[in-house]
Amino acid sequence: xxxxxxxxxxxxxxxxxxxxxxxxxxxxxxxxxxxxxxxxxxxxxxxxxxxxxxxxxxxxxxxxxxxxxxxxxxxxxxxxxxxxxxxxxxxxxxxxxxxxxxxxxxxxxxxxxxxxxxxxxxxxxxxxxxxxxxxxxxxxxxxxxxxxxxxxxxxxxxxxxxxxxxxxxxxxxxxxxxxxxxxxxxxxxxxxxxxxxxxxxxxxxxxxxxxxxxxxxxxxxxxxxxxxxxxxxxxxxxxxxxxxxxxxxxxxxxxxxxxxxxxxxxxxxxxxxxxxxxxxxxxxxxxxxxxxxxxxxxxxxxxxxxxxxxxxxxxxxxxxxxxxxxxxx
Amino acid sequence: xxxxxxxxxxxxxxxxxxxxxxxxxxxxxxxxxxxxxxxxxxxxxxxxxxxxxxxxxxxxxxxxxxxxxxxxxxxxxxxxxxxxxxxxxxxxxxxxxxxxxxxxxxxxxxxxxxxxxxxxxxxxxxxxxxxxxxxxxxxxxxxxxxxxxxxxxxxxxxxxxxxxxxxxxxxxxxxxxxxxxxxxxxxxxxxxxxxxxxxxxxxxxxxxxxxxxxxxxxxxxxxx
Numbered sequence: 416x417x418x419x420x421x422x423x424x425x426x427x428x429x430x431x432x433x434x435x436x437x438x439x440x441x442x443x444x445x446x447x448x449x450x451x452x453x454x455x456x457x458x459x460x461x462x463x464x465x466x467x468x469x470x471x472x473x474x475x476x477x478x479x480x481x482x483x484x485x486x487x488x489x490x491x492x493x494x495x496x497x498x499x500x501x502x503x504x505x506x507x508x509x510x511x512x513x514x515x516x517x518x519x520x521x522x523x524x525x526x527x528x529x530x531x532x533x534x535x536x537x538x539x540x541x542x543x544x545x546x547x548x549x550x551x552x553x554x555x556x557x558x559x560x561x562x563x564x565x566x567x568x569x570x571x572x573x574x575x576x577x578x579x580x581x582x583x584x585x586x587x588x589x590x591x592x593x594x595x596x597x598x599x600x601x602x603x604x605x606x607x608x609x610x611x612x613x614x615x616x617x618x619x620x621x622x623x624x625x626x627x628x629x630x631x632x633x634x635x636x637x638x639x640x641x642x643x644x645x646x647x648x649x650x651x652x653x654x655x656x657x658x659x660x661x662x663x664x665x666x667x668x669x670x671x672x673x674x675x676x677x678x679x680x681x682x683x684x685x686x687x688x689x690x691x692x693x694x695x696x697x698x699x700x701x702x703x704x705x706x707x708x709x710x711x712x713x714x715x716x717x718x719x720x721x722x723x724x725x726x727x728x729x730x731x732x733x734x735x736x737x738x739x740x741x742x743x744x
Numbered sequence: 745x746x747x748x749x750x751x752x753x754x755x756x757x758x759x760x761x762x763x764x765x766x767x768x769x770x771x772x773x774x775x776x777x778x779x780x781x782x783x784x785x786x787x788x789x790x791x792x793x794x795x796x797x798x799x800x801x802x803x804x805x806x807x808x809x810x811x812x813x814x815x816x817x818x819x820x821x822x823x824x825x826x827x828x829x830x831x832x833x834x835x836x837x838x839x840x841x842x843x844x845x846x847x848x849x850x851x852x853x854x855x856x857x858x859x860x861x862x863x864x865x866x867x868x869x870x871x872x873x874x875x876x877x878x879x880x881x882x883x884x885x886x887x888x889x890x891x892x893x894x895x896x897x898x899x900x901x902x903x904x905x906x907x908x909x910x911x912x913x914x915x916x917x918x919x920x921x922x923x924x925x926x927x928x929x930x931x932x933x934x935x936x937x938x939x940x941x942x943x944x945x946x947x948x949x950x951x952x953x954x955x956x957x958x959x960x961x962x963x964x965x966x967x968x
Contacts, residue, residue: 505932509784513934519924525931 428669429611433486436618440479447472467632474628477723478621485617489610493541493598496610500595501537503724505529508587510721514702515579520569524560524577528584532556536592543599549736552589557581586695587721590728593735600735600744602671615663615670616684620730623659623685624692630654643697652689659685676741684734691729695721768847775848779816783922783935787817790968791941792912794819798877801826801939802899803914804892804962805881808834809930813919814879815849817937827852827871828879856884865898872906882958892962895955903945903954913940913958915965938965 451468455461488496508529517525532552539548561577597616598609631646638645663681667674738744779785787794803814811828818826832853835845845851852867863869868878880902882895903911918935940961945954 509782509932509934512932513918517921522924522927522931526929529932530929 426608429489429608429614432611432614432669433482433489436482437486440475440482443475444472444479447475470632474625478625481617481621481723485614489614496598497537497541497595500591501533503720504533504537504588504591507591507721507724507728508533508583511583511587512580514699515576515583516572517576517580518569518571520567520571521564521576521580523567524563524580527560527563528556528580528588532560532584533588536588537595540592540596540599545599548592548596552584556584560584582698586691586725586728590732591724593731594727596735597731597738600738602742602744604671608669611669612671615666616731616734617727618666619659619663619681620684620688620726622662623655623689624726626658627651627655627689640693640697643700644693647693647696655689656682656685671742680734680737680741683737684730687733688726688730692726694729695725764843764847771844772848775812776816779812782930782932783813783919785813785816786934786936787819788936788938788968790938790965792910792939794822794939796822796825797910798872798875798906798908799826799910799912799942800872800878800880800899800902801912801914802880802882802895802958802962803916803937805883805886806916806920807886807923807925809919809923810881810916811849811851811879813916813935814914814937822877825875826877826879829854829868829881831856831885833857852878865901868898868902869905872902872909877909878902882955890966892959895959897951897955899958900945900951900954907945910942911944911958912942913961913965914938915940915962915968917966938968940965 447468451465451472453464455464484499488499512525536548536551539551560580564573564577564580594613594616597612600609600612602609628646628651631648631651634650636648636650639647639649660678660682663684664674664678667677670677672680776785801814803810811830815823815826815828828849828851830845830849830851830853832855834841835851836842836853845853852871854864854867868880871878880899882899883893884896885893887893899911903909915938916935917938918933921931921933922935923930943958943961949957
């Protein structure tokens with residue numbers, strides 16, 4: 416079967432991959448639906464059961480949405496793809512900044528961040544300006560935005576406000592823009608199937624996160640940092656790493672990597688992604704909210720977006736640069 | 745007056761009358777999309793469901809965008825029969841503002857300046873008598889602080905005159921961050937409108953006590 420897959424054209428391979436993934440998701444959704452039909456006589460058990468089902472279906476919905484978006488991204492042209500990811504950045508940053516205490520003096524910097532930095536970063540990706548793309552935000556924007564804030568003549572909590580804005584830009588724009596940037600990597604003997612590399616990264620990181628979540632839920636252990644995350648234990652983390660990296664090694668046939676390389680790179684992406692998720696959790700605790708959409712708080716939105724993509728935002732730049740460095744691209 | 749110019753204005757106003765409804769639909773769709781992208785425009789029906797009953801929604805007022813925000817947060821079916829109350833002095837300053845507020849939002853203008861000869865509530869009473877719902881900002885003007893200013897008596901008087909109309913407090917969160925005073929370009933920040941439980945003037949309750957109660961009902965929605 417592996418040989419048959421090897422002999423297909425790249426486009427067919429990717430297509431087959433999507434069929435497989437959609438099939439798996441469908442299977443998971445179906446079994447979850449059947450499970451939700453089961454009734455417990457005990458009222459309390461029933462409630463726990465229902466809560467579990469709700470939690471799982473939430474997770475499944477995220478996976479559906481992510482895979483669907485990447486499927487669309489694969490089907491469509493480069494520009495649509497960029498716009499899609501730029502919109503992702505936009506909504507993530509909107510969520511991030513909603514919960515940061517910005518003041519009126521930050522208004523100009525915010526306008527710059529949303530309407531200048533964000534489009535320009537994606538423009539750099541689209542026009543393959545590699546060198547500027549990697550330093551534009553960490554160097555130029557880092558220096559320019561505080562100037563806009565300083566000119567607004569408001570010294571109250573200046574460092575805090577600027578640090579939060581910089582952080583949001585780094586995670587939501589810089590991190591996210593590395594996902595479509597994978598398309599630009601020019602591997603020898605890997606004729607332009609880079610869309611697949613994007614899917615590879617997303618699948619690996621998402622598998623790692625889902626496994627970690629499930630292990631933490633059903634095999635609870637004392638958490639490592641209970642004030643930040645109740646679900647982060649070394650055990651669940653280890654399982655997540657293992658699952659993500661193994662999947663990466665299995666998928667090696669359709670990437671430019673050898674299985675060993677794919678394993679190592681997936682491991683790097685998973686470590687960055689899951690630890691990044693932990694860091695974002697710490698940020699949320701600081702703002703006193705359980706999830707980004709701020710359930711039960713007055714500041715809300717259509718969101719929860721950042722919650723779902725933060726691990727990807729951390730994994731993508733690390734993955735991108737390790738690949739580039741290792742293969743000398 | 746010669747007949748020629750009269751014919752021209754006649755033709756022009758007819759053209760405007762024909763194009764205006766279409767343009768209003770286009771503009772309202774555009775504004776809705778823009779607001780959803782910028783703010784999420786989330787409605788949280790915490791104290792009551794969105795129902796097509798005659799209601800007076802009253803909310804805190806921090807920004808001119810409040811009007812657009814609460815309009816966008818209402819479901820489409822209610823938007824048509826719910827009219828916001830807006831300050832005539834600000835919203836009729838330019839012809840574009842006037843057109844948007846009349847053709848798109850269908851607002852009711854009230855004058856801030858008191859005029860001895862007319863009751864400022866007159867147009868509101870008319871609209872309520874027609875069966876429309878109202879969106880009211882009882883502070884009368886935009887506040888600059890987290891807490892709304894003292895409410896004006898109009899709400900109480902309307903409630904006395906129309907006891908069957910439900911009074912719904914609402915808290916609009918975050919809009920002042922989207923476009924602070926004096927800025928032109930809006931910034932994307934998630935905003936929400938929280939609708940509270942209906943309230944009524946209690947028997948024998950005086951104006952001051954009721955307004956106090958209404959104001960704390962609005963503030964109470966902030967932290968939900």
